[in-house]
Amino acid sequence: MNHITRCSIRMCYLHNNFIGHIFQPKKTFRKFSVCQCSTFYRFSILTSKSKLLTKCIEKDVSRCNFSQSNPPSNKLPPLMDFPKITWPSLIKSVRNFILATFIIKPYFDGDFNLSDFVIGSKKAVEVVSKKIAEGDIKSLNGLVTSDVIPALQRAASLMSLSQREQIAVDIEDIYFGFPYQVGVIFNEENDQKRFVEVTMVFHALRGLSIMKARGEEPPLNMGMLPEYQNRISICNYRFIKEFTKGVESDWTINLLNHFKPIDEAQE
Template sequence: MNLKNGFSSFPKNLIVLSNSIRFFNSSKSNYKHCFLFKSQKILNTNKSYLKNLICSSYSTEPDKNKIPQNIRLPPLMNFPRVMWPSIPKALKNTILSYFIIKPYMDLDFDLGEVVLGSKKAVDVVSKKLSSGEDLGQLVTDDIIPVLQSRVSIMSVAQKELLAIDEKDIYFSFPYQVGIIFNENESNPKRFVEILMVHHSLKGLNEMRERGEEIPMNIGVIPEYRNKICVANYRFIKEFTKGIQDDWTINSLNHFNPADELDGE
């Protein structure tokens, strides 16, 4: 399968190296702070009243993208949830991408193209997860049983929440770029891992076709609150000299920031 802008295809075989990279999970605190900043009054409203507000709509027309407030999306993997960029990591990502990976590992490497290609990958993989299709070479073999097990116990409504349309993604960024070296073998290998974060709003493309745009205070508007999804996808590619490889997903997760807030 061809994925434009940096993800031409997925490998048939990929040796996945274990690593000790830890990602700083600031999703709960940052999202809560965002809500407090936007509307202290709404957060102080009791939870039962707030949950009733979630299902309200400003339109009298049926909304096929409307999501009931009682549907929560369980985690796909035990993987740290990341929602916002980190300035120190962004600086490190730039240094690694353009001063190490590009000159010494791959002259054609372009982090911007990787970001665009990852959006297409999220579209394809999330829809296959939602429909129960075979993930094939899109993800590493070790995570397929985990994903299948988690999706198999989801309700129909929860599976529908998994599907993300590329055109519904409104904010994307590489959270962390990492280089992995394996010097324990006679044939040393090197890999690059990139953790991508994508924010999407179900039905966004249709809104834009109607001439509408996302409100700045989207997080506190009940109409949109349960339509927001944050997807964390970590990609890996082997850059060993003489090896032709492609990007593959070795970890992923979807979550709704509203669920994070309600869980506190």
């Protein structure tokens, strides 16, 4: 019996015209060779004419994982079709300040303040992300716009339990956040309708609050360290509020997304 340590994957026709993956040794032996994995036992006999006869004995499952070096990807699928934003833009930051200070505050909302908005939006990210992780999408009614709920339901249905758990964000795990873009919208059909949109970006490190409770601080280059890379996620949330005269409205979310920088780097 020879133990085969180097194998390559080839395609062959089995009995009944079945096409399957087999392990074929790099060298030719005239003895039995056995390849074993969690779902199949494959017995290969190499004849003197170098013809390979293969018999597969299938166990309880139908798929075999041939490579330990390539585990199934746990990459987060996009929650919504939304461009991924990671860092602030200098030009947009200047424009945001002008809009917030000289347009929104004097003409829309005298109490509007970007610093306060950042704090409030952090809490919204925590609440919404945990509801998504729990699969409780319907309870987001009122926190997100009506068109967001079916999009999140579709995205959640494509996620594994492990992927959904990665969506949840604790407010204490957020270590960096900024308003990426502030916009004022006027309805073309009705000049009286006015809206304000604010796109927020947050960086979170899963388990950061626990580290701080132990008196530990993550290194500044944690994004380069493998032990931290899979714990870092970025949240993009766009908030909207109607400021039409005589209309009472609350801030709601009309677009959102979560992603991990390490996934983007590996693409």
